[in-house]
Amino acid sequence: GAGVSQSPRYKVAKRGQDVALRCDPISGHVSLFWYQQALGQGPEFLTYFQNEAQLDKSGLPSDRFFAERPEGSVSTLKIQRTQQEDSAVYLCASSLMTSRDSYEQYFGPGTRLTVT
Amino acid sequence: KQEVTQIPAALSVPEGENLVLNCSFTDSAIYNLQWFRQDPGKGLTSLLLIQSSQREQTSGRLNASLDKSSGRSTLYIAASQPGDSATYLCAVLNTGGFKTIFGAGTRLFVKA
Numbered sequence: 001g002a003g004v005s006q007s008p009r010y011k012v013a014k015r016g017q018d019v020a021l022r023c024d025p026i027s028g029h030v031s032l033f034w035y036q037q038a039l040g041q042g043p044e045f046l047t048y049f050q051n052e053a054q055l056d057k058s059g060l061p062s063d064r065f066f067a068e069r070p071e072g073s074v075s076t077l078k079i080q081r082t083q084q085e086d087s088a089v090y091l092c093a094s095s096l097m098t099s100r101d102s103y104e105q106y107f108g109p110g111t112r113l114t115v116t
Numbered sequence: 117k118q119e120v121t122q123i124p125a126a127l128s129v130p131e132g133e134n135l136v137l138n139c140s141f142t143d144s145a146i147y148n149l150q151w152f153r154q155d156p157g158k159g160l161t162s163l164l165l166i167q168s169s170q171r172e173q174t175s176g177r178l179n180a181s182l183d184k185s186s187g188r189s190t191l192y193i194a195a196s197q198p199g200d201s202a203t204y205l206c207a208v209l210n211t212g213g214f215k216t217i218f219g220a221g222t223r224l225f226v227k228a
Contacts, residue, residue, distance in 0.1 A: 031214070033216065035216075035218075040220075041220055041221075042120075042122075042205050042207075042218030042219050042220045042221050043160070043205075043207075043218045044218070045215050045216050045217065045218075048213075048214050048215070055213070055214070056213050056214065056215060058215070059215070091159060091160065093160075097214070103147050103148055103209055103214075104148075104150065104162060104165050105150065105162070105207075105209075105216065106162065107152075107159045107160040107161075107162075108159055109158060109159040110158075110159050112157075
């Protein structure tokens with residue numbers, strides 16, 4: 001079946017612009033994660049959804065970052081008034097999040113955001 | 117606060133060598149530990165997942181172990197090949213919130 005998909009794959013934004021990044025999880029996966037990965041670093045947790053409920057947003061770096069998953073499927077990460085430090089790869093992962101599945105996460109290819 | 121450390125940060129070995137990558141974590145309250153591979157410009161590919169109640173998992177030439185009490189995991193790669201060249205990341209899934217914490221990765225280069 002289809003894996004996790006993300007769009008766009010690449011995004012260039014001028015400083016101050018708003019951007020929206022989309023994640024399509026694996027069908028039936030109740031849990032969805034967003035991560036930010038700076039060059040040469042491991043991914044940093046941003047936020048976690050279980051269905052449409054955002055249960056943890058402790059990793060969002062500022063109030064310019066907003067994520068939603070209104071119908072418990074597709075998710076959008078929005079960044080308002082982008083800054084240069086927002087340049088990174090944004091990764092999305094989904095999971096069945098059951099003990100039977102061992103809570104395994106499946107990752108999309110990421111969106112590379114460059115803020116100029 | 118959970119912290120994950122990977123040693124070494126980079127490793128270069130000749131083809132055919134067996135090698136060990138290390139991962140340590142500070143808080144043992146985890147659901148699982150997952151090892152990933154990341155090729156340049158690509159997303160993460162899951163290699164092995166070890167549940168908190170398990171001690172090791174094997175897949176082909178890969179073997180991962182977990183010692184939760186000491187906060188350590190190792191990824192053993194047997195008979196390394198140039199195609200194994202990539203960054204290897206470990207991640208722990210914390211209990212009480214499902215926050216996932218990654219290490220910074222080990223960049224592996226296998227020379228032909």
